Amino acid sequence: MERTEKSCTLLVHFDKGTPALANEIKEALEGNDIEVKIEALKKAIMLLLNNETIPQLFITIIRYVLPSEDHTIQKLLLLYLEIIEKTDSKGKVLPEMILICQNLRNNLQHPNEFIRGVTLRFLCRLNETEIVEPLLPSILTNLEHRHPFVRRNAVLAVMSVYRLPQGEQLLDNAPEIVEKFLSTEQDPSSKRNAFLMLFTCAQDRAVNYLFTHIDRINDWGEQLQMVVLELIRKVCRANKGEKGKYIKIIISLLNAPSTAVVYECAGTLVSLSSAPTAIRAAANTYCQLLLSQSDNNVKLIVLDRLNELRALHREIMIEMVMDVLRALSSPNPDIRRKTLDIVLDLITPRNVDEVVLTLKKEVVKTQGSEHEKNGEYRQMLVQAIHTCAIKFPEVASTVVHLLMDFLGDTNVASAIDVVVFVREIIETNPKLRVSIITRLLDTFYQIRASRVCSCALWIIGEYCLSLSEVESGIATIKQCLGDLPFFTATEEGEGQESSKTSNPVTVSSTTVSSRRPVVLADGTYATQSAALETAMSPPTFVQGSLASIGNLRSLILSGDFFLGAVVACTLTKLVLRLEEVQPSKVEVNKATTQALLIMVSMLQLGQSSAIPHPIDNDSHDRIVLCIRLLCNTGDEVRKIWLQSCRESFVKMLADKQLRETEEKKAEAQISNAQPDDLIDFYHLKSRKGMSQLELEDEVQDDLKRATGEFTKDGDDAFKLNRVLQLTGFSDPVYAEAYVTVHHYDIVLDVTVINRTKETLQNLCLELATMGDLKLVERPQNYTLAPESSKQIKANIKVSSTETGVIFGNIVYEASSNVLDRTVIVLNDIHIDIMDYISPASCADVAFRTMWAEFEWENKVAVNTIIQDEKEFLNHIMKSTNMKCLTPTSALEGDCGFLAANLYAKSIFGEDALVNLSVEKQADGKLSGYIRIRSKTQGIALSLGDKITLKQKGGA
C-alpha cells in the first residue's frame, strides 16, 4: 500500500472557541512588536495545523517575519515552514518556496550557532530536493563549525539529504565526507550521528570504522555503542557467516557501564546466536538487570524478554530458574505474577524441590507482616505451589501441611485456593490422605469463610475412612456447631427483640449490596441471595450461649443455610460410613440420632423468626433429604453417597487435566506453521523503495508497524463486500465507496463518476459524521470532465467503539451555469462495531467482577428462528465476534437450558461482556434474554443493536 498521506510532525491543541482571524494575524505579523509577532505566528501555525490554509499569509510572512532577528521568531518560522504545503497537487515544489531558500542559507551562515543548528535540524525534515539543493554547500561547511551543536545537526542533515530519493546524486561523496568527519570528531553526540549516517547510508564504511577502532569501543559514548549494536545486528542478519567477528564486541560491551547498552547487548546476542553460551550470557544479563533495576517498567519488560527466551531456549532457561525467581522480592504483584508464570513453565523434576522451597519461604514471609497486598501474593504463591504439586506429586507432601495453616486465612480467595489444592492433593496422593485428614480435623475450627468451610466439610465427608477418622470427624463437626439447640424459646424472645433493633441495619446493608443480579460460575444468571453475602460478616445478633462458639455455629446463625445443608450432607456421609466401619450397632445408632438432632435443629432455626431470612427451599429440601436417608438407608442410596460423589470428582479432575494438556497442545500448534501454509515473501510484497535488507529486519518491521506503514493485508476475497453504493445509477454523479478500517481510522475510497456530458466544476465531497468519528481533512474541490471518474480519499478518525454514521453529499457546479450548485445526497455509511471488537478471554472471576462493576446493561429478548440452543450460541458468537468463556464441557448435554458468558475486547481497550440465557420452550422455540454489559454506553448500545439485528439467524 503506497502512502499518500502527508506526514505530520507536530500537533498542538487548538481551542476552536477563540478563532483567530486571518486579518488580525496578518496585521500583527506586519507590526513591529516582537511579542505580538510571536503570538501571531503561533496562531498562524495552529491554524495551519487545523487545516485552515491561509495562502495569503505566506507572503506576509516572507515579507515581515523572515527578516526578523529575534530567535524565537526564527524558530517558529522554521516550524511554520515545516508544516506548510510545499508542493502543488502534482508534487512539484511551489515557485514561491525559492523565497525561503535565501533565508535558510543565511541561517546556515548565521553567527549564532544555535540558529545554524535548528535550521539544520529543520532540513532533516525537508523532503523537497529543489529546496535542499542550493543549500548543500552551506550544510557541508557547517560540518566544520567550531560548535558541536552545529556539527551534530549538520551530520544529521547530511544523512537526511542523502536518504532523499535523489540524495545519492545530490551528495554522492557524502559517505566519504562523513567518514572523514567521524575520524576527527570528538563530541560524542556528533560522533554518534556520524556513525548513524554511515550505518544507514554506507554500511561497509561503518563496519570498517568499527574494526579500525575496535580496541577503543569500550570508551565510546553510550549512544554510539547502541548504534554499533544496531549495526552488528543488521550486518549479521545480512551475512550470517560474519557473526564470529562481532560476538567478541558484544561480549566486551556486556560489561559496559550503561545498563541500556547492556540490555541492548543481550537482545543482540539472542538475535545473533542460538549457541547455549550466548543465550546463557544473555539470560544472565537479563537476570542481573532484573535484580539491579528498581524500575517496575524495566523489570516487566525484562521479564517479557526472559519469557521469549523461555519459549525459544527452554533448556537454558531451566538453568536460570532460581535467578529468575529472585525477582519475587519486588513488591509489585504484576512482576511477581509474571515471574511465577515463567518459573512454573520451567519446572523440571530436578529443580522442582528448589523452586518449591523458595516458594514456601515466600509463603512463610507473607505470614509475618500483615500487608494488604500479602493476601493477593499468598494466593498467587498457593496457586503456583498447586501447579507444581500437580505436575510433580512428590512435592505435595512437603507443602501441603504448610499450606493448611492458611485455611483460616482472612483472605478468602487465598484460603479457597488452599482448600481446593488440598482437595486435589488428597485425591491424587493417596499416601497423604491420613496426614491431611488428621491435620484438617485439627485446624477445622480456624476456618472462617463459609465457602472454605463447605469445601473442607466435603473433604471430611469424603475422605474420613477409618473408624477413628470418622468418629473424630463427627466429633469435630459437633464441636464446631456447639451445644444444641441453636436457640431456645427465651432466646427467641430476646433474639426477636434484638433483631428488631438491628434488623434495619442488616436489611439495609443487604439490600444495598445484594439486590444486583450476578452471573454464576456456570453462566446462569441469578439474583444473589442475601444470605451468601452476609455470611462473611460476623453474626450480628444471635450469639451462642457458650463462650467457645464454633465457626460453623456462627456462620449458620448468621443465616447461611447453604452451609447448613453441607453440614447435613457431611454428617450423613460420615454416619453412612460409620455403619461400615463400626462393628457396634449401638454406636452407629447413637451417631445417627445425634446427626438427626443437629439437622432438625437446623431446620427449626431456619423456620424461626430469629433469623432475618428463613431457610431457602433448596437447603431445606436437602436437609430433609438427609434426614429421610438416615432414617431409611438403602444400598443403592449408600452407593450413590459414598462412591458416586468421589467418582465424579475424579472425573472432574481428569477433565481439567485433559483440558489443560489440550490447551497446551493447541498453543504449541499455533506457533508452528502448517505444512501447506502460504509462505510470505516479503520482497514480493507491494512496498516500494525498501531494500531487501530492511525488509528482513524485524526491527525495521517493528518500526514500520508502529508508524502504521505496515498493515496486514486482509483477505482479498472479502474486500468487495465492503463496497457501498452512495448514489443512484441515474444520478448525474455516481459514487461508491470502498471502506477500509484500520486500527484507529477509517479510509473511505470514493469513486466519483461524472455521468453527464458536461464538465462539472468545484465538485466537492462533503462528509459529516455522527458518533465518535472525526473527519481529518477538509474536502477539496475537483473538476470532473464529462464521463470521467475520480478517486477521492477521505480519512476519518475513530476514537471509541460507538457506532458511527457518516453522512454526506456531493456538491458541484455545471460548467454552463456557474452559480447553480447542485447537491446530491449520499447514502449513509454505517461503521460496523464488529471491526473494532476482537474475541478475548479473561478469568471467570475477572468476568464476574466486571459484570458487577459495569454500569451499562442492555437486555435483549431472544427472538430467533433457530431451534437449537447451541446453534444459537454459535450464531451469536459468530455474528458478534465474541469468545465463549463457559467451557464446552459445561455446555454439553441436552437439557433445554443454556447459559453462557461471552467476552470480547475493543481495540480501545474497552471490555464487552455478554451473558446468554436461553430456554427451549414447549413449542420448540427458544426464549430468554441476552444481556450486554459494558463500562461505556456506546458498546452496550451498539452491541445490542447488532445482536437484535442478527439474532434472527437463518439467513
Added chain:
Amino acid sequence: MVVLAASVVSKSGKVLVSRQFVDMSRIRIEGLLAAFPKLVGTGKQHTYVETENVRYVYQPIEALYLLLVTNKQSNILEDLDTLRTLSKLVPEYSMSLDEEGICKTAFELIFAFDEVIALGHKENVTVAQVKQYCEMESHEEKLHKLVMQSKINETKDVMKRKASEIDKSKIEKNRGDKGGFMSLQSMGSGRIDSSFNDLSISSTGSGFGSGSNFGLSTEVDSFSTKSKGRAPSAATAPPKGLGMQLGKSQRTNQFLESLKAEGEVILEDVQPKAGQSRSAAPPPTDPVTLTVEEKLNVTLKRDGGVGNFDVQGTLSLQILNQEDAHIQVQIETGGNPSILFKTHPNMNKELFSNENILGLKDPNRPFPTGQTGDASGVGLLKWRMQSTDEAMVPLTINCWPSVSGSETYVSIEYEASAMFDLRNVVVSVPLPALREAPGVRQIDGEWRYDSRNSILEWSILLIDNSNRSGSMEFVVPAADSSIFFPISVRFSATNTFSDLKVVNILPLRGGTPPKFSQRTQLVTENYQVV
C-alpha cells in the same frame, strides 16, 4: 531504538502537544494518542502500555500524561531515561501543569523536545543544556554584532571626517569673501530646514549610538566632538563676512545654527569643551567630576603563581566653576581590609577617618577649579593594595608551547575571575621573527599580527560571564618556548578592587549640592606573564 513521538495529553484524552520524530501520518498519530487514555489502567504500578504495534511509556504529571510512543523493540532503559529528562523539562517551561499552561507553552515545549530527541534518537543532554540551547544566547553572535557595529561606526567616522575636511577646506576658501549672510539666512532658513533634515538626523544619530558602545567609542567620540566643536566657530564665521554664495558644506552648520535660533536643543552641542585630545576619558560635562582609577601592576609567573600584584588607586576631583568649589565629598569604600588609604596633605584627616568625608583642612578654602593641566583633576585620595593571593588576579594566562616536529604549537588560555567584566582585553604574545603571520588554529575572539614588533595580539572585546575562559591555539615554526614570554596583557574594567564610591557631595555653603558625575575604571599599567 526509536522514539516515534513525545506528547503531552490530558487525562481526559485531549492531545495538548505532540512532536513526532519519524514520518507518520496525522491520522495515525492522532489515533495512537486517542487510544492511549483508554489503555491506561488504574492502579497499576508500572507506567508503560503495550499494544500490538507500539509501546507507550508514560509518566503522569498532575492532571496530564507525558508520554513517549516507541516501537516495541525500543530499549526501555533508554526510553525511561528520555522520559525522565522530558519530565524535568516540562515544569521548566510550563508554569502551571494543567491544560492551559501546557497549551500556552506548547511551542516552547516542542523546541525543548527537539533538543532531547534527534530523529528519534536520544541525545545525551542535561536539563541545563537544553535550556541553554533553547535560549540561543550566542557569544559569537554578540561578537559578530559588535564587529558589525564597529564597522558601521568606522565607516560613519570616515564619512564624517571626510565631510568635515571638505567643510574645512570650503570655509578656508570662503573666508575672504564678504557679504550679508543674515539676510540670506532669514529668507532661506525655512527651505533649508526641510531640505536638510535627514542629514542632521544621521549625524546626531551616530553621536548617540557611539556613546553606548565601548571599545571604539572613544575614537568615535573624539571625532564627533571634533566636528561638532567646529560648529560654533563655523557659525560665527558668516557674520565676519560670508558671500552670497552658499557652499554645500556650510549648509550643515547653517542648519544647526538656524535650528538653534529657533530654540531647538541640539544635544551634542551641550558639550562645552572642544576636547581635541584623544584621551581615554571623554571630557567632563558635569559641574563636578570625580574619577576613581586603579592601575594594576601585575607579574604572573608562567608556571603559575603571582610574582607581583600591586594595585594603585586614586580618587581625583575636577570642578568646573568656582561657585561649586566649596564642597566636601562623602565616599564609601568596599571595606577591603588590605587596602590602605592615604589622603592628600591638605585634607582633613580626622574627618576622613571618622566619617569617610573628604574635605579641606581649611573649610573656607575652595578646591582648585577649572581645567587643570591634569585631565583627571586634583588628587584627593590614594590607596594601594598588594597581594600574593592568586585569587585576586583578575585574569590569568596559561601558555603552553609544545614543539612537534618542525612546528611549535602554542595554546594559550585565559581564565578570568568572576570579580570583573573585562573590556578591550588584548593579550600580546611575543613571537620569533617570522616571515609570515602565524597560523591560528582556533581562537575565541580575534587576532592580529604585528609583524614589525613580532607580536601576536589576541583581542577579546568583552569578557563576562558568558566567556570566563577561552583559548587560542596557533602554530609557528619551531622555536624556544621562552621566546613567547613575557606576555603582556591590557584591559580595562568599570569596577575596582577598592569598590570605592562617591556617595554624596556636601555643599559647605548651603544650597543644593551641585550635580556630580563619577567615573570608575580599572586599567592595566603593567600586566605581564614572565
